[in-house]
Amino acid sequence: xxxxxxxxxxxxxxxxxxxxxxxxxxxxxxxxxxxxxxxxxxxxxxxxxxxxxxxxxxxxxxxxxxxxxxxxxxxxxxxxxxxxxxxxxxxxxxxxxxxxxxxxxxxxxxxxxxxxxxxxxxxxxxxxxxxxxxxxxxxxxxxxxxxxxxxxxxxxxxxxxxxxxxxxxxxxxxxxxxxxxxxxxxxxxxxxxxxxxxxxxxxxxxxxxxxxxxxxxxxxxxxxxxxxxxxxxxxxxxxxxxxxxxxxxxxxxxxxxxxxxxxxxxxxxxxxxxxxxxxxxxxxxxxxxxxxxxxxxxxxxxxxxxxxxxxxxxxxxxxxxxxxxxxxxxxxxxxxxxxxxxxxxxxxxxxxxxxxxxxxxxxxx
Amino acid sequence: xxxxxxxxxxxxxxxxxxxxxxxxxxxxxxxxxxxxxxxxxxxxxxxxxxxxxxxxxxxxxxxxxxxxxxxxxxxxxxxxxxxxxxxxxxxxxxxxxxxxxxxxxxxxxxxxxxxxxxxxxxxxxxxxxxxxxxxxxxxxxxxxxxxxxxxxxxxxxxxxxxxxxxxxxxxxxxxxxxxxxxxxxxxxxxxxxxxxxxxxxxxxxxxxxxxxxxxxxxxxxxxxxxxxxxxxxxxxxxxxxxxxxxxxxxxxxxxxxxxxxxxxxxxxxxxxxxxxxxxxxxxxxxxxxxxxxxxxxxxxxxxxxxxxxxxxxxxxxxxxxxxxxxxxxxxxxxxxxxxxxxxxxxxxxxxxxxxxxxxxxxxxxxxxxxxxxxxxxxxxxxxxxxxxxxxxxxxxxxx
Numbered sequence: 001x002x003x004x005x006x007x008x009x010x011x012x013x014x015x016x017x018x019x020x021x022x023x024x025x026x027x028x029x030x031x032x033x034x035x036x037x038x039x040x041x042x043x044x045x046x047x048x049x050x051x052x053x054x055x056x057x058x059x060x061x062x063x064x065x066x067x068x069x070x071x072x073x074x075x076x077x078x079x080x081x082x083x084x085x086x087x088x089x090x091x092x093x094x095x096x097x098x099x100x101x102x103x104x105x106x107x108x109x110x111x112x113x114x115x116x117x118x119x120x121x122x123x124x125x126x127x128x129x130x131x132x133x134x135x136x137x138x139x140x141x142x143x144x145x146x147x148x149x150x151x152x153x154x155x156x157x158x159x160x161x162x163x164x165x166x167x168x169x170x171x172x173x174x175x176x177x178x179x180x181x182x183x184x185x186x187x188x189x190x191x192x193x194x195x196x197x198x199x200x201x202x203x204x205x206x207x208x209x210x211x212x213x214x215x216x217x218x219x220x221x222x223x224x225x226x227x228x229x230x231x232x233x234x235x236x237x238x239x240x241x242x243x244x245x246x247x248x249x250x251x252x253x254x255x256x257x258x259x260x261x262x263x264x265x266x267x268x269x270x271x272x273x274x275x276x277x278x279x280x281x282x283x284x285x286x287x288x289x290x291x292x293x294x295x296x297x298x299x300x301x302x303x304x305x306x307x308x309x310x311x312x313x314x315x316x317x318x319x320x321x322x323x324x325x326x327x328x329x330x331x332x333x334x335x336x337x338x339x340x341x342x343x344x345x346x347x348x349x350x351x352x353x354x355x356x357x358x359x360x361x362x363x364x365x
Numbered sequence: 366x367x368x369x370x371x372x373x374x375x376x377x378x379x380x381x382x383x384x385x386x387x388x389x390x391x392x393x394x395x396x397x398x399x400x401x402x403x404x405x406x407x408x409x410x411x412x413x414x415x416x417x418x419x420x421x422x423x424x425x426x427x428x429x430x431x432x433x434x435x436x437x438x439x440x441x442x443x444x445x446x447x448x449x450x451x452x453x454x455x456x457x458x459x460x461x462x463x464x465x466x467x468x469x470x471x472x473x474x475x476x477x478x479x480x481x482x483x484x485x486x487x488x489x490x491x492x493x494x495x496x497x498x499x500x501x502x503x504x505x506x507x508x509x510x511x512x513x514x515x516x517x518x519x520x521x522x523x524x525x526x527x528x529x530x531x532x533x534x535x536x537x538x539x540x541x542x543x544x545x546x547x548x549x550x551x552x553x554x555x556x557x558x559x560x561x562x563x564x565x566x567x568x569x570x571x572x573x574x575x576x577x578x579x580x581x582x583x584x585x586x587x588x589x590x591x592x593x594x595x596x597x598x599x600x601x602x603x604x605x606x607x608x609x610x611x612x613x614x615x616x617x618x619x620x621x622x623x624x625x626x627x628x629x630x631x632x633x634x635x636x637x638x639x640x641x642x643x644x645x646x647x648x649x650x651x652x653x654x655x656x657x658x659x660x661x662x663x664x665x666x667x668x669x670x671x672x673x674x675x676x677x678x679x680x681x682x683x684x685x686x687x688x689x690x691x692x693x694x695x696x697x698x699x700x701x702x703x704x705x706x707x708x709x710x711x712x713x714x715x716x717x718x719x720x721x722x723x724x725x726x727x728x729x730x731x732x733x734x735x736x737x738x739x740x741x742x743x744x745x746x747x748x749x750x751x752x753x754x755x756x757x758x759x760x761x762x763x764x
Contacts, residue, residue, distance in 0.1 A: 026686070147665045149676045173715050174666065174708045246712050277706025319708050343709060364707045 001037045001065025002090040005057060007100065010087060011078045013044055013057040014071075016229060019202055021071040022048035033074060034115045035089065035096070036066035045118060046071060051199045052118050055229035066112040067091045074098075077105050119232045121218035125191055127161065129183050131226070132209040137168040137179045138200045140356065143325050145197045146172035153238030157200050161191040169243050175322055176243060176359040177329060191217050194240055199233035206231065247359060248345050251338035255284065255309035256351055259335045262289075263327040265303045269293045270320035272301040279363050280320045285313045293320070316342040317363040326358045366443075366489075367496040367517035369460035371402035373439050374429045376494050385426040389416050390610070399431055403517055436460070439493065444596060446492045450485065456596045463505055465593045470501070475524045482520035490518075503528070506589040509541045528587035532559035540584055550574075551581075559585045605641060606698025607631045614653040614691030621682060621692055626675045626741040628697040633671035634734070637726055641702045642667035646674055648681040649696035657694075658685045667703045670722065672739065674699060 017033055025031050025048065034045040044055045074096075078087065081100045088099040091109075098105040138157060146154035151173065158169040164186040169178050195203075199222075206228045207213055214225040224231045266280065273280050273293035283290040289307045294300035316339060327335070332350040339346045342362055349357035366372065370388040375381060385405035389396040398419045401410040408423035420426060436459050444462065447454055453465035464485075470478045482499040489497045500511025502523040511521040523531055537559055538548035548557075554573060556562050562585025570578030583589060607628045615621060625648070636642065647661035660681040668674060678697045710716050728737045735742065 026684075148668075148673060149680065150670070150673045171711060172666070173711055176711055241712055241714065243712075274706070276703035279706050319706065322708065345711065359711060361709045361711050364705075364709055 001035065001067060002062035002088070003035075003037050003042055003059050004062065004086050004088050005042070005059035006084070007078065007081055007087045008084050009058055011075070013055045013229075014075045014078055016206065017044045017046040017053045017055050018071045018075050019205070020046040020048060020051050020053035020231075023072065029068060029110050029114050030116075031070055031072070032068035032110055032115070033071040034066065034068045034112055036112065037061045037064050038066070045115070047116050047118075049116060050196060050234050051202060052116075052232040053202070053229060054118055054232075062090075065091055067094070067096050067109045068112050068115050069096045069107040069109040073107060077107070118230075119218075119221045119223075119234075121216045121221050121223045121232070124216040124218045124223070125187060125189065126214065126216050127183070127185050127187055127191070128212050128214050129166065129185075131207045131211040131213050133166070133181050133183060134213055134215075135204055135207045135209065137166065137181060138195075138204050140179045140329055141168045141170040141177040142197065142200045142204070143329050144170040144172055144175050144177035144358070145200075147197075148172065153194060153236060153240050156194040156196045156236040158240040158243070159191070159193050159195050161187055163187070169240070171241070171243060171246075171359075174319075174361045175326055176246065177326075178243070178247075178358070179356045181355065192240075193217060193222060194236035194238070195222065196233055196236050199231065202231060246345070248340050248347075251340055251347065253284070253309075253311055253314055253339040253341075254336065255289075255307045255311075255338075256334055256336050257289065257305070257307040259327060259330055259332060261305055262335070263324065265291050265305055266320060266323055266327065269301050269303050270324070272298055273320050274298075277363070278320045279317050279365075280323070281315055281317050283313070283315045284309060286310050314339070314342055316346065317365045318346075318360065319363055322360060326360050329358060330356075366460040367498060368400050368402050368406075369495075370400035370431055370436060371405070371429075372495050373436055374432075375402070376439075377435070381427045381429070385410075385423050387416065387419055387423075387426045387428050388431050389428060390431060396612070439495070442493060443489065443495075446488060447485070449488070450481075453593055453595055455593045461509075463508065463593050466501065475522055478522045478524070479520065482522055486518065486520055504587075504589040505591055505593065506541060506584055507587050510539065513541070529560075532563065532585065532587050535559045537562050537585070542584065543581075559587070561585070563587070602639070602641070602702060604647075604698050604700035604702065605632050605636050605639075605643065606647070606696060607635075608649060608694060608696030608698075610651075610694045611692065614693050616687065616689070616691045618683070618687050621687060621695065622675075622679055623741065624695050625678050625682065625697060626671070626739065627735075628695060629675035629678055630671040630735075630738055630742050632697055632699055633669055633674055634726065634729070636669040636699060636702075637722070640704055641699075642669045642707070643699035643703065644668075644701040645699065646677040646681070647696075647698045647700065648678040648685070649694070649698075650682055650685050650687075650692055651694035652688075653691035653693050655693070656690075660685055661700075663701065666708070667701070667706075668699075670718075675741070 021033060022030055030048055036043040042057050042059050044057055046053050077098060085101060090097045094109050094111060096107045096109055141157050145156060154172060160167045164182050165180055166183050167180040203224060207226055211227045216223040221232050221234055269291045270280050270293055272295055274295040280291060280293040283292060286309055287306060288304055290302055290304045292302040326348055334351055335348050336351040337348055346360045347357055371386040374386060374388060383404060385408060386402035387398050387405055388400040389398055396416040398410060398412055398414045398416060400412055405423055405426050410419045410422055440459055444454055447464060450469060451464055451466060455463040457463055466481060469481055478501045482501050486497060486499045489495055496518045498512045498516050498519045500508045500521045502508040502511045503525050507523055507528060511523045514521045535558060537543050537551050537557060538545060540559060556565055562581060565582060567579060567582050570582050574581060644667045645661050645663045647659060649657060649659045651657040662677055662681055725737050
């Protein structure tokens with residue numbers, strides 16, 4: 001294989017594909033990136049077996065062929081050349097010669113035959129979605145996923161399409177984020193899969209707002225075709241819990257507050273919260289909320305702000321970090337906060353909206 | 366306490382009284398001697414020696430598998446009894462307590478202290494039928510040193526004005542807290558006796574040992590101001606962990622997993638009993654060639670659930686990797702401990718899981734550890750927890 005590429009574009013594309021390569025893999029081949037020149041295309045492919053990233057980069061093919069080389073080193077070298085100009089990549093047996101101006105590097109590679117094959121998505125449901133929609137939906141839910149490996153089905157975003165309604169839900173068993181949107185296309189049947197957290201995080205980085213993303217759902221994999229490249233992701237196996245049953249129909253308390261102001265005050269007061277429990281108390285009275293925290297070693301603190309509320313007084317305890325994550329996931333100025341009771345579900349949502357909400361559980365006091 | 370584990374075994378089984386007794390970790394495999402009774406020590410047997418070696422020195426020794434719960438129960442009895450003298454008791458280890466007897470000695474001076482030492486020792490002999498040594502001195506370091514001077518069954522009192530004389534020609538490693546390695550490093554500075562240590566310039570010690578240098582100088586002078594921490598004020602644990610040296614090296618990940626599960630369950634049980642939950646899980650693997658690898662992972666939310674501890678620990682161990690060197694020792698611990706601050710579960714299933722764990726705990730509290738556990742715990746060939754034979758499910762006996 002011999003190819004000639006523009007350094008800056010190549011560095012950018014290698015950087016993108018590298019994010020799929022696991023930094024410390026037990027299998028050396030998985031630390032490598034596949035470079036392939038074939039049928040007039042130059043492909044860069046990286047994978048950790050959970051997600052695969054495939055990017056066609058620009059350049060001139062002198063000779064077809066392929067090789068895999070350590071991804072991080074390749075990326076560092078190509079970035080390290082700094083100025084803009086042409087870079088020449090040429091295989092020599094199982095090594096790759098990289099020439100740029102007067103600089104020359106030789107990277108030891110591994111045979112491309114050993115590289116995992118980019119998954120084929122068959123029997124797929126295809127759908128085209130606006131980049132801005134899918135990106136926003138993932139952003140507004142991914143923070144709530146679980147990192148608990150014992151609850152595998154929660155290690156991703158539940159991604160469902162029925163008709164033209166797309167629903168994303170994520171939960172860690174203590175909070176839950178929900179968002180739905182209507183898409184242009186109407187599909188037959190139902191899509192109901194779990195997108196792994198890492199794939200969602202990569203997609204948020206790669207998808208551009210103005211583009212249309214083509215998504216193909218296979219049995220084990222889902223393929224995202226974007227302007228920047230292709231991402232195939234293994235789907236999380238397992239059954240996402242029936243989240244609808246955990247969303248209360250009736251709330252006994254309801255108030256409206258300024259999100260940014262509330263978040264600032266929660267940030268402020270939580271500085272004195274017990275470091276081990278992160279507990280803060282919300283004391284709600286008509287027109288006023290008091291945010292209070294104390295730690296046996298440090299002391300205590302409180303702050304107040306006006307809210308729209310005319311119900312009975314109540315006090316509820318939250319984990320400050322959980323509450324902050326929930327508040328940060330919204331971009332709205334005002335939020336409606338509803339609560340069943342101080343030991344049950346609380347709900348944040350933009351006032352009057354039913355397409356976006358977060359459920360948050362209180363702490364046992 | 367003198368040869369504590371062995372003495373306790375003698376107390377409960379008078380038939381073996383006076384015989385050379387070896388208390389070990391496990392009956393088979395490559396066990397080591399935890400405690401040798403004084404008659405056994407006459408054969409040159411020391412704690413830490415392999416059982417095989419010990420039996421070569423004294424083939425007719427009585428070998429007893431240790432009963433940790435018996436030793437802690439006896440310790441509780443001891444403390445309860447000593448409370449007749451003072452409440453200011455610190456439990457330093459399973460066989461060692463400190464007491465603040467300033468008020469009892471009062472103005473009585475050395476004579477009163479000598480009397481008291483005798484009273485204390487006799488109280489232990491009469492009340493528990495166990496031998497011990499008593500040391501009384503102005504501070505903890507000197508008291509521990511004093512208690513070690515006459516063993517077994519001795520009483521030593523070191524008064525304020527005697528400290529200097531006692532320490533002057535005493536080798537540094539005779540002091541509790543200064544081991545062989547530290548002694549060698551001190552020798553490098555020309556310091557071999559406590560007297561020399563006490564006179565050494567603090568700057569020199571600080572340059573060589575950091576802040577420890579200051580403490581070392583104080584030790585050499587027989588000054589120590591570490592306060593006594595009464596047992597009822599024991600600070601909260603920073604971590605909860607368990608480890609086990611396996612009877613034989615294992616090479617198989619499935620068996621490693623079984624052991625790790627048992628350890629995780631023990632850790633989880635202990636945490637739940639104290640109301641702890643922790644965010645950092647640490648795994649230790651010591652290989653057959655004695656090299657050790659430690660790895661940890663921090664979870665987003667604290668846990669006290671054995672299965673989550675297990676999954677995290679196994680993930681770490683898979684990262685460490687099991688190779689042809691085999692595994693000699695495994696350890697699991699949880700740190701970044703939180704107390705209280707539990708977030709209520711969002712799903713009903715979460716509440717049921719919690720209720721299940723609570724139910725398992727209740728059964729095990731009543732009928733003994735591992736009466737009911739996750740099936741995975743039984744994959745471990747080793748019983749890491751003492752379960753009375755009568756309470757073991759028949760099919761597992763002899764496993």
